[in-house]
Amino acid sequence: MSHVSVENLHLAYAGRPVLERVNLSVSEGEFVSIVGASGCGKSSFLRLLLDQERPTRGTITVAGAPLKGEPDRSRGIVFQRYSVFPHMTVRGNLIAADSLGANRLGLLGPRARRAARARADEALDRIGLAHVADAYPAALSGGMQQRLAIAQALAARPRVLLLDEPFGALDPGTRTAMHGFLDEMRRATGMTVFMVSHDLAEAFKLGDRVVVFDKPRWDPHDPTAYGATITLDLDARTRAIPDTPPQETPHAAPLAPPPPRPRAAG
Amino acid sequence: MRWINRRPGRAGAVGLALLPFVLVIALYAAASEARRAVNPADRLLPAPAQLIETATRLASEPDRRSGRILLWSDTAASLQRLAAGVAIAAGIALVAGLAIGLLPLLQAGLGGFVAAVSMVPPLAVLPILFIVFGLGEGAKIALIAIGITPFLIRDLAARTAEIPREQLVKAQTLGASSLAIALHVALPQMLPRLIGAVRLALGPAWLFLIAAEAIASDAGLGYRIFLVRRFFAMDVILVYVLWITALAFLLDLALRWLARRLSRWAEAAP
Numbered sequence: 001m002s003h004v005s006v007e008n009l010h011l012a013y014a015g016r017p018v019l020e021r022v023n024l025s026v027s028e029g030e031f032v033s034i035v036g037a038s039g040c041g042k043s044s045f046l047r048l049l050l051d052q053e054r055p056t057r058g059t060i061t062v063a064g065a066p067l068k069g070e071p072d073r074s075r076g077i078v079f080q081r082y083s084v085f086p087h088m089t090v091r092g093n094l095i096a097a098d099s100l101g102a103n104r105l106g107l108l109g110p111r112a113r114r115a116a117r118a119r120a121d122e123a124l125d126r127i128g129l130a131h132v133a134d135a136y137p138a139a140l141s142g143g144m145q146q147r148l149a150i151a152q153a154l155a156a157r158p159r160v161l162l163l164d165e166p167f168g169a170l171d172p173g174t175r176t177a178m179h180g181f182l183d184e185m186r187r188a189t190g191m192t193v194f195m196v197s198h199d200l201a202e203a204f205k206l207g208d209r210v211v212v213f214d215k216p217r218w219d220p221h222d223p224t225a226y227g228a229t230i231t232l233d234l235d236a237r238t239r240a241i242p243d244t245p246p247q248e249t250p251h252a253a254p255l256a257p258p259p260p261r262p263r264a265a266g
Numbered sequence: 267m268r269w270i271n272r273r274p275g276r277a278g279a280v281g282l283a284l285l286p287f288v289l290v291i292a293l294y295a296a297a298s299e300a301r302r303a304v305n306p307a308d309r310l311l312p313a314p315a316q317l318i319e320t321a322t323r324l325a326s327e328p329d330r331r332s333g334r335i336l337l338w339s340d341t342a343a344s345l346q347r348l349a350a351g352v353a354i355a356a357g358i359a360l361v362a363g364l365a366i367g368l369l370p371l372l373q374a375g376l377g378g379f380v381a382a383v384s385m386v387p388p389l390a391v392l393p394i395l396f397i398v399f400g401l402g403e404g405a406k407i408a409l410i411a412i413g414i415t416p417f418l419i420r421d422l423a424a425r426t427a428e429i430p431r432e433q434l435v436k437a438q439t440l441g442a443s444s445l446a447i448a449l450h451v452a453l454p455q456m457l458p459r460l461i462g463a464v465r466l467a468l469g470p471a472w473l474f475l476i477a478a479e480a481i482a483s484d485a486g487l488g489y490r491i492f493l494v495r496r497f498f499a500m501d502v503i504l505v506y507v508l509w510i511t512a513l514a515f516l517l518d519l520a521l522r523w524l525a526r527r528l529s530r531w532a533e534a535a536p
Contacts, residue, residue, distance in 0.1 A: 071438035082432035087454045087531045101441020135532040
């Protein structure tokens with residue numbers, strides 16, 4: 001049964017379509033890599049999954065329930081930058097995963113705080129950041145910061161983890177190490193993962209599926225007239241990279257007549 | 267070598283920093299000397315030696331009439347007013363700035379209002395304050411608070427709105443309420459910013475303090491300056507001006523130190 005289900009999703013900014021007719025069904029525990037050219041709505045799609053933005057049309061359901069209109073603990077996020085809180089220590093960032101949502105004040109009682117601290121130290125050991133537990137994120141390398149960001153997101157035990165180019169700012173060596181780390185974390189938790197990436201090799205290496213966002217329709221006189229959609233949905237586990245050109249729009253509904261374009265008055 | 271590439275050495279930097287001070291003092295001494303050569307009883311530019319003598323007298327001898335040592339009692343009165351006014355302003359600004367910066371509803375409702383209110387010239391409402399609060403401490407403290415609060419609110423709201431969206435979204439995915447985000451994400455990052463804004467606002471705060479004391483008071487640094495002006499006591503005025511400058515400088519230094527302490531997390535080295 002599908003865990004995350006996206007139906008006929010449309011997104012437009014000020015009348016300009018960004019995404020159109022996006023359909024996707026992902027089962028629990030699947031790792032979906034999202035690739036595509038710059039500006040084709042990959043990150044917008046992730047923000048929709050996060051519920052940071054609302055679609056113009058269409059629905060997203062997670063575990064059978066539609067999204068509620070704002071981000072919550074069921075979906076964790078790791079951004080390319082600014083993912084951890086700069087004013088909290090490394091350990092503090094992990095404790096925050098427990099304390100921020102504990103109550104309206106975001107405060108833990110002394111006993112719960114000790115427990116959270118112990119959990120944080122355990123996690124720090126696991127991700128190899130125990131030696132910098134009392135340092136601030138600014139003192140950490142990019143790879144360490146992203147490891148912390150992933151551990152922080154996982155500490156809230158989300159059902160779905162969203163990654164927005166999480167390794168985009170890292171050097172190649174660190175990137176490879178992070179791939180191993182992420183794979184391990186994912187195996188341990190068995191959650192559903194969506195990762196936006198610019199790196200095709202990375203997308204295929206980590207993903208069970210690789211979905212490609214592209215604009216199937218293109219008006220050379222008006223490049224922003226149509227939005228992007230999922231044009232390819234590839235199975236990355238069996239290395240089933242098609243060597244024949246795939247059907248252009250395997251997930252798209254039949255083309256609807258184009259929406260009426262606003263005409264300048266007079 | 268191009269001028270933009272010429273840098274002073276260590277000793278050179280100290281020398282260059284001292285140079286304008288030395289020049290101004292020398293210029294003053296020369297001008298004072300010249301005036302007193304013409305008229306030994308000149309009061310406009312008292313000799314540096316006399317300034318030192320006056321300063322010593324003000325700081326050590328009790329006033330004949332009140333029995334208090336004037337410099338210290340005036341300093342205490344003024345600093346209390348300044349501290350009260352700035353503390354009230356900073357407290358209001360912290361709450362209002364965070365709320366306006368974080369909550370789009372408040373931004374829409376109050377953003378324009380605060381911008382409009384900050385255009386009211388505070389000194390123009392001073393008579394109203396005297397009428398409402400009387401001539402006591404209330405009006406002076408209120409003038410300082412009213413004078414700098416709108417600026418502090420606007421600055422803090424703008425800084426709060428600059429917190430990367432990613433952090434606010436991240437906190438939500440960890441289950442934080444709006445209040446928890448304000449307390450644990452925005453507040454700690456905004457405290458050093460608030461102190462930075464207070465540093466900038468201290469200049470106007472001193473201005474409002476001295477203006478209020480000049481008009482209605484019986485103690486205070488501004489009161490004393492405007493009182494002795496009637497006797498043409500330039501020596502006292504100059505000593506007080508230098509003392510106020512030193513106080514303002516030290517306050518600024520202290521606030522800078524505090525802001526740095528509160529934002530140690532922003533520095534790269536552990």
